[in-house]
Amino acid sequence: xxxxxALYIPIGVPTFHKESIDQQFNLSVELMHKIAKDIxxxxxxxxxxxDLIKFIEGxxxxxxxxxxxxxxxxxxxxxxxxxxxxxxxxxxxxEPVIDGGRLRxxxxxxxxxxxxxxxxxxxxxxxxxxxxxxxxxxxxxxxxVVAASRLKKELRSVTLASMGHTPQGFGFGRGIDAExxxxxxxxxxxxxxxxxxxxxxxxxDEDCAAYLKEAERKMVNLKGTPKENVTDFVRLYKAYSDxxxxxxxxxxxxxxxxxxxxxxxxxVCAVLGLLNDKGVAASCEADAYGAISMLIGMKLSxxxxxxxxxxxxxxxxxxxxxxxxxxxxxxxxxxxxxxQVGVHPNRKIGPTMEFGCKPAKEATVFRIxxxxxGAIRFFVATGEILDKEQQFLGTSLVxxxxxSSIDLVSQxxxxxxxxxxxxxxKNIKEELLVLGKFLNAEICAY
Numbered sequence: 001x002x003x004x005x006a007l008y009i010p011i012g013v014p015t016f017h018k019e020s021i022d023q024q025f026n027l028s029v030e031l032m033h034k035i036a037k038d039i040x041x042x043x044x045x046x047x048x049x050x051d052l053i054k055f056i057e058g059x060x061x062x063x064x065x066x067x068x069x070x071x072x073x074x075x076x077x078x079x080x081x082x083x084x085x086x087x088x089x090x091x092x093x094x095e096p097v098i099d100g101g102r103l104r105x106x107x108x109x110x111x112x113x114x115x116x117x118x119x120x121x122x123x124x125x126x127x128x129x130x131x132x133x134x135x136x137x138x139x140x141x142x143x144x145v146v147a148a149s150r151l152k153k154e155l156r157s158v159t160l161a162s163m164g165h166t167p168q169g170f171g172f173g174r175g176i177d178a179e180x181x182x183x184x185x186x187x188x189x190x191x192x193x194x195x196x197x198x199x200x201x202x203x204x205d206e207d208c209a210a211y212l213k214e215a216e217r218k219m220v221n222l223k224g225t226p227k228e229n230v231t232d233f234v235r236l237y238k239a240y241s242d243x244x245x246x247x248x249x250x251x252x253x254x255x256x257x258x259x260x261x262x263x264x265x266x267x268v269c270a271v272l273g274l275l276n277d278k279g280v281a282a283s284c285e286a287d288a289y290g291a292i293s294m295l296i297g298m299k300l301s302x303x304x305x306x307x308x309x310x311x312x313x314x315x316x317x318x319x320x321x322x323x324x325x326x327x328x329x330x331x332x333x334x335x336x337x338x339x340q341v342g343v344h345p346n347r348k349i350g351p352t353m354e355f356g357c358k359p360a361k362e363a364t365v366f367r368i369x370x371x372x373x374g375a376i377r378f379f380v381a382t383g384e385i386l387d388k389e390q391q392f393l394g395t396s397l398v399x400x401x402x403x404s405s406i407d408l409v410s411q412x413x414x415x416x417x418x419x420x421x422x423x424x425x426k427n428i429k430e431e432l433l434v435l436g437k438f439l440n441a442e443i444c445a446y
Contacts, residue, residue, distance in 0.1 A: 164255025175288025326352025
């Protein structure tokens, strides 16, 4: 992947208050350097069209941070958009002084000129912020926009692998190559589960020794699982890991039941949990859009995320319990018991992960949904993860919503959302809202 690049472009005309223009410019450049090293800044404000063209001529970037350092008419924005096709954050500066005297910047009128032009050019999906470079809200917004634009670019260089097909009745997660490429720019490959099973069966104990040590280090009481199941699990873990490494895979959606129980005799659940711990987004039940949701959540939170179903709610606590059979990353286990190992609650075969998840003061529930016409939408809800015991056999967490839990569940059911969601251990709402806009996704905030 080519390196991400952003351009800070401060435009204006020289007829406003030069001292205020320079002061805001210097503070803005200082902020840009704090946010990211890959934001290129000019040496001075761009207060004429020739100065602007000289700075941007021949440059390409992924994100334009377009600031009205002072008033500028729409010709400035037109010159930029003629030369570059990139995400845009339009930034209006707050008037530094209101004292009944001279208007120092007139940045807001310039923003209207730029916004009007972009609207007429079909560039409506730009982001916007108003405020001074010293304002915390401005700093947080710019950080979120940079993170979202960077991730949008990164997605175009990664590969999603579907390991087998979705089970009957689970077609909501089925990935379609053209749609995944269209909306995310991702490559999508597919492999049959029997190929992974065949690879696993042909591995020796020596081949898998390092993988067994890793599993024993991360998983609690793996030795309590029958030896033949431990052997098969570790071989499957290596087979999956080898395929991921050989094909440069960033995310997988894996079929699980009934194949691994019936044809292999050992579940894939714990394999997916260990992969999630290593930064590979791994969903079960072959949910491709779930895997992409996991990948986005992991990239924006810099931590493993939980993947599961909403299975219970408490109206009094405003909580929703998310659960799945046993694929959660070991790093998500509550510290009181660690990443315990168990058996699948329905099939009674192990190893699977068996624990309640650790709490978090900030959390985000997220899902990429596929609409009937193939377009995408984003489910976003924020809250916290409570310090609760394991709710059901498998892995679970209790999410306390910032809104009414019964309203959240009722509305999302009526809105036709898929039954798989991810829970990230961070408030990444702003980043998701920006990313959704940049990807032309419908935003559904609950």
